[in-house]
Amino acid sequence: DAGVIQSPRHEVTEMGQEVTLRCKPISGHDYLFWYRQTMMRGLELLIYFNNNVPIDDSGMPEDRFSAKMPNASFSTLKIQPSEPRDSAVYFCASSPGTSGSNNEQFFGPGTRLTVL
């Protein structure tokens, strides 16, 4: 089985440009999470979805960030306009459910974003 797939793996862009990060969760998983990791702030939860519905977006830093999940197999995280302080590794993770061992989150390889 393929794990969580993220694209692109690396993105270099200029300040002010729109950036779209993509994620394909593991088939059958009901939960999808977007995280951002930086040296200064560690691993932060940005938003998560349950059955394609956003449940908690309190971690989204500002209105420049938006996330969608149009179907069970695809999600996007968009930054418009991007700023240098958005440079980070963005992880997508999915999990099958909420009980017992199903609590495990499976992480994608991450997208390393650099905004110049």
Next chain:
Amino acid sequence: AQKITQTQPGMFVQEKEAVTLDCTYDTSDPSYGLFWYKQPSSGEMIFLIYQGSYDQQNATEGRYSLNFQKARKSANLVISASQLGDSAMYFCAMRESPYSSASKIIFGSGTRLSIRP
């Protein structure tokens, strides 16, 4: 509010020794789950072990075990017989209300473990 604290930013351990990585948590929810993840230099996040708040026994997975002390709100990771490949960042994480659809997971700041040959 829930909180995860990892007080050891970095540790050095001799190969083949056991190592304990500390994690304390704070929550008012009686139901929660605790996780440990490993992040090697390649960047991926690897799930290691899970402990539910109602689990009667400490979780074990191969060389990994979780020393769960509920009254002290600690969930230390123990790695037995450390190997060079264990060098990585280790994150402790917690999910409140794991049986609710409206729960989220938060991560500690991590501990960088370095194994000396």
